[in-house]
Amino acid sequence: MEKKMRILWLSAITCNGNTHSFLNYPHMEQFLDDFEFIYHPVIDSKYSLQEIVSNEIECEVLIIEGAISEEFQRGGVPIFEIIKNYSKRVQKILTVGTCATFGGIFRESDYKDTAGMHFDQDRALHNFSDFLDKTISISGCPIHPEVLVNTLYAIKKSVLLRVDNFLRPKEFYAYTVHNGCTRNEYFEYKVDNHKFGELEGCMFYDHGCQAPFTHGSCNKILWNEVNSKTRAGVPCFGCTEPSFPRDNLFNTKKNMAIPEHLPLGVNKRVYLTLAGITKAFKIDRFQKKILDD
Amino acid sequence: MIKIIEKIEGEAKLNFNFKENKIDFVDVEFMSTRNIENILKGKRAFDALVINPRVCGICGHAHLMATVQALESCYDNLILSDKAKIIRELTLNFELIQNHFKWFYLTLYPLFGKKQQILKATYPSQLMSKAIAVIGGQYPHTSYAIVGGVACEITEIDLIKVQHYIAQTLKFVEQNLLKVESEVFLKTEDANSLYDGDLTEILDEIKNSELLGYGKSYDRFISFGENSFFKKGKSVKTKVTHNISLVDVKESQITSSFAKNVSFKDKYYEVGPLSRAMINKTPLIIDVHKKYGDSIFSRILARIYEISQLLEHSRGLIKKIDLSQPSYIEPSIDISKLSGSGYSAVEAARGTLIHRVELESGIIKNYEIITPTQWNLSGGTRENHGVSQRAMVGLSDVKIAELVFKSFDVCSVCTTH
Ligand code: SF4
Ligand code: SF4
Secondary structure: OOOOEEEEEEEOEOOOHHHHHHOOOOOHHHHHHHEEEEEOOOOOOOOOHHHHHHOOOOOOEEEEEOEEOOOOEEOOEEHHHHHHHHHHHOOEEEEEOHHHHHOOHHHHOOOOOOEOOOEEOOEEOOOOHHHHHHEEEEOOOOOOHHHHHHHHHHHHOOOOOOEOOOOOEHHHHOOEOOOOOOOHHHHHOOOOOOOOOOOOOOOOOOOOOOHHHOEOOHHHHOEOOOEOHHHHOOOOOOOOOOOOOOOOOOOOOEEOOEEOOOOOOOOHHHHHHHHHHHHHOOOHHHHOOOOOO | OEEEEOOOOOOEEEEEEEEOOEEEEEEEEOOOOOOHHHHHOOOEOOHHHHHHHHHOOOOHHHHHHHHHHHHHOOOOOOOOOHHHHHHHHHHHHHHHHHHHHHHHHHHHHHHOOOOOOHHHHHHHHHHHHHHHHHHHOOOOOOOOEEOOEEOOOOOHHHHHHHHHHHHHHHHHHHHHHHOOOHHHHHHOOOOOOOOOOHHHHHHHHHHHOOOOOOOOOOOEEEEOOOOOOOOOEEEEOOEEEOOOOHHHEEEEOOOOOOOOEEEEOOEOOEOOHHHHHHHHOOHHHHHHHHHHOOOHHHHHHHHHHHHHHHHHHHHHHHHHOOOOOOOEOOOOOOHHHOOEEEEEEEEEOOEEEEEEEEEEOOEEEEEEEEOHHHHHHOOOOOOOOOHHHHHHOOOOOHHHHHHHHHOOOOOHHHHOO
């Protein structure tokens, strides 16, 4: 049997949401045949937290969950120290979740200078720059379990992963969350009649959907294998991005009736032209309920 | 003697004081806090619907429900459809159930020297997560419950899917946990007529290692969350009253820990599945309580029994949904124009969760969260122990004390929100 790859899962300032999202990985049995945790927040492991923080136990991957701050300790040892010790030894480091990657929600906790490992929102940090080459960012609040696990398999199989400016694997983050949403047609034809509690309509115009400028595979891989927030009628809050959480999350910021943030790569002039053309169509189908006669 | 308790969604430090070889006092300390309440100050009301599920990775949905209900209670006459109410209740039930499976197979098993049953924890909890996702888009961390109802619309097909997840989970329960039809289990009124599933294995273990009756505390229970299944009330021993008010709930700072104490009329009460069942007068749980009091045995049985009850109840709830009703009714006043205060109480997996909010023109002036673990783990003094402290006093073995401590299904992240 091939050797199991050893992972240290280290929690910093977190809600444990990534831990529980990971537990939703559908092929857990297979995963546990191929990987083992030298430490994990809920799965039993050979070592105690004390042993982990006071020694340097062999492992190949370091997973960091949660935002980090110089002030924060785990098992009585500063988290910076633990991260440095293990970063030196491992093959790869994964910052798991938006907190560990960019600071996320807990960037605003009371600890001093709370941020991600390499980024404070979109600003690059230098505390750990020696390990930049080894790091892969799996952003998301929480992470998508398949994105995490498949990245781990890519590491195990020495697959070359191309990453973006924030070290996120393009395989998952080169898409926008908008891709694959069941509301796409309402977006395409600029039908701005969305109301909450309906199957119809697109939330880009009024209800703050950030999917057209958010990197991620939520509508490609789907959540829990069955759905996504935007399909269910919940706007995308851009949780994979350095700016998460922006404010006023259920509303679209507009300047003179034009959404302030436009789809990735689309400039205002193009957008206006496009909107002008599509508005000229009168498509009955989009004016009624999708299941009506 | 200091022991670090791990794998409780973080850690807690228990400092045991012994007198004549028996635990005389336990200091419970949590070592960090994230201060979500501060993060919320100055934010727009709706943003709390996105931030608050991030209080906790395992019971974030309860925090979403508590948030939306607290915001709704700031309105004078907000209308919700019955459909929206039922849908919310369903997804919250599913979260409770997934939690109970994880607690049983991941937390409890190793405490009896058994291997963690990771797949038995993840298989049914994934089914429950899927059921939430069909309705709310994803689990964890959806924000589909919004002021005025739910953001989604659902169809007959969605309900069929959800029913399948429930049926499949019931099958798992029958084939693994109980080795008996769930209907039979639900009708059981005798705590000693056990079967031979995983539940019995653990309960037998308690009997055989003579742990029966361990972990008793004040025998005082409380529960504030009300819905079509849970009732508000308190039970002192078996005497139940329903006339209780949140006004009498007090949160107080303690010096030794980041967790704050919670009391009702200055007394500590236990919250969670055992409390809910005592207040609901569930026959099986009344029986186990009569036999073994508020012990670990009763706590474990109550939590597992709740899985079967909630699955059954959810099945019934689905039949009550009238799909022709609206999912969402727009409030008459936009929240950005609203000033006032509100609160909510919701039953989360581990017990009563309370949120209080103050709004000024739609901006959060103040936000307070009281989590279930705070009730159970309040750190009292030698003269006035907290619930879990009292349950550990008198034991001589630190390992058993850890079992007693974890029988409350402790959650460190919630406690130190
Ligand atoms: S709701 Fe969001 S994800 Fe869906 S089509 Fe509109 S912009 Fe795209
Ligand atoms: S849909 Fe948006 S907010 Fe939700 S998980 Fe995906 S990126 Fe995050």
